Amino acid sequence: MTLYPLFADLTGLPVLVVGGGAVAERKIESLLATGAQVRIGAKELCATLREWVSQGRIEHIGESFQPAWLDDAWLVIAATDDTELNTCIAALAYERRIFANVVDDATLSRFQVPAVVDRAPLTVAISTAGAAPALARRVREMLESLLDHAWGSLIALAQRHRSRITARWPDTAGRRAFYDWLHDGPVMSLLRTAQPAKAERAMLNALNSPAAPSRKGLVLLVGAGPGNPELLTLRALRALNQADVILYDQLVGAGVLALARRDAERIDVGKRCGGRHTQQEHIHRLMLDHARAGRCVVRLKGGDPFVFGRGGEEMAFLRRHGIAYEIVPGITAALACAAYAGIPLTHRDHARSVHLLTGHGKDSLDAMDWPALAQGRQTLAVYMSVSRLDELTHRLLAHGRHPDTPFAIVENGTMAQQRVLHGVLHKLPESARQHAIQSPALLIIGEVTAMASEHAWFGERMQRAEDATEHAALELCEHG
Template sequence: MGLYPLFADLTGLPVLVVGGGHVAERKTAMLLSAGARVRVGAPALTPALLQQAEEGRIDHLAGSFQPAWLDDVWLVIAATDDHELNAEVAANAEQRRILANVVDAPALSRFQVPALVDRTPLTVAISTGGAAPVIARRVRETLETDLDHALGPLTALAQKYRTRITQRWPDMAERRAFYDWLHDGPVMALLRHAKPDEAEHVLLDALNAPASPSTKGSVLLVGAGPGDPGLLTLHALRALNRADVILHDSLVSEAVLTLARRDAERIDVGKRCGGRHTQQEQIHQLLLEQAQAGRVVVRLKGGDPFVFGRGGEEMAFLRQHGIPYEIVPGVTAAVACAAYAGIPLTHRDHARTVHLLTGHGKESMDAMDWPALAQDHQTMAVYMGVARLEEFTQRLLEHGRRPDTPFAIIENGTLPQQRVISGLLHELPARAKEHAIHPPALLVIGEVAALTHDHAWFGRLG
């Protein structure tokens, strides 16, 4: 194992940091957060350390290192840029049997300061024994994405009621099952929703109930973004790792689905053949059945659930049937695809407003305010409009939109096969036909669309 892992309680104990530079400043901040009484020994201090000394938060030992600085301290960190001085500090600490760490010198150190993932009171420490701190940092970055921030308050709540939990479930297997429920059930969900009082009430109800709490399923309505897995939010990634079953649209990329739990069941509920209402009802029933079976269900939608994703209907259905749910927003296609094509949806010189529209279905087309949409200096981002490009163009021109208004069609936006076709409004249908544009594709109309010529940075221009 090499090093013996240890979490030290330094509350109220004197510790010494030798050095007054920026490295010493970082080490001091960490020790202060652990409750230690920090002494910083150095001829001069950084402005931040000097302010802490003036405020009485640290003690400044001015001047060059003296062995007497080590009197009654519990550990010492040597953080100067003088190798000989650091070695002297370590040697004096060794004689007094005081644990010492010398920054960037593992051979001189009796302990290493690990990389931390802080979910107080839960703390995860990562160490390579000083061999490769950068690798420890990369591992920490991975854990930061995996570990839910609600784990901190959950651990604090479990700590608060630990004695009562042990008394309520003296059998270890039953107690373990309760902690699983605590982590996977409504308590954790409420903490994730920033509702600590409600979470505590649910925990107390479980402690006072005659039987163990039953596992109840839940649904997460999750936005998968437009396709590039790098655009997933941390909440979306964590949801995929919690899922027992995933109901996903056909537009959700395989690259995103591979990030899910390996044993999660996948159900493709993509709406083909026009997205009939009966298909949406089938999705509702699947959500209900899977949640009532006690499973964690992720309803994974391309883009954002609440932007032409019918997430509002599914949310209302779940609430009507008493199914707990969470909403995880996603990066919607208009924002992401336009950005990947080098098109700002708003621009001080070209676009004052943005309209998010759907060209899916005649009802959507008839409901649009065409005179308003025909005004200059605004951007239209049209979802699901490939099949109605000719009608869309005709209506805009009929209501006065300038024929030379720029457009851009972004096909397979954010994916490796992305391509952008651009031109002027009057030639839109012909250009789309010439290049055989197919869904998924986002249409952007407005002065900003012309910027793709100079600013496109991803994929290819048609």
């Protein structure tokens, strides 16, 4: 270790910054957040710095550098583009035993300004000793994804009650176990769900209890998105790293599971057409048993838990049995597949509404309002439709949807093997059979799908037998 890590309290202390450009602005913004009294010396100031001076937030002490500027400074930052001046400032600061930083010059600097992850009062600082600041930034990006903002609230809560915690558990082992419980138990979960008063009550109840708090189970209903691990949300990623047990569906790919905590137990509870089928009641029982055993259970679903994912049923089951739960939304297939095929689901000229439908289940098609769905200038996004294309097409045409309405089927949407089939409605079943479309695939029907012929940007776009098909689709899109 070449640098001694140090967190400095600059509250009320004078700090000198020499330079008036964008770099100086960034340094001063961070210094102001610490409560430092910032003085700036520069001939010209950028607009933001001029505004801060006029507001009295910083003091402009002069235009040309004077050694006297260093007289009572605790720190100095040289942020000019004049190498000779920066060298002079660093040398004078060294003589006066003042720590100086010369921006982008580690050899002249006596302290480095690290990349920071701010979860106040938690602060994580990353330094490469000035060798590669850009790589420190990449490390910061990784830590940002792992540390959610509830960390700050948790540490602030523990700080407020630190004396009580110490009195309740004077031994180090007991205190360490309590802090583990704060993070792993209901307190952190309540803070994540914006319930700080309940979180504090839970902690105070544990402090007042004669017995050590025991870990209670938690179920996270997590949307894994459309399959591409890059589209996983930050909260979903954190949940995967929090999980003791993961109950995952068929559509959750290996790439997403690879991001999970390495020692988490993984249980496949997928439902497969014509294959092994996990009953929903068994999934309920697994969630209940593992949660009652004090484990963190992630119920991992493709897409979003509340869009054709039975997340509502599972949420109601957990509430009936008194199990704490959290909902983590995911990017649903309609949004993801359309975007990756270059199709806007809504468009001011072509579609002012979107209908999310499912072809799954024997009664699903019978329950739909076909006269309404057959109207033009709206988009239909149909999940689990591959086996019902003939009937779906027949009903739309029978109720008046134009035969040349464009469609797109997005197979394995967002994945490297994505394929997109385009055509017109009256040829939909025939085209799908010709190109051997397989699940998982999302069907999109509506004038907006014709736009993909120009705006497709990802994956393979299938060729069609007749060029006239595309022409008819575009004509319908342009003329309604």
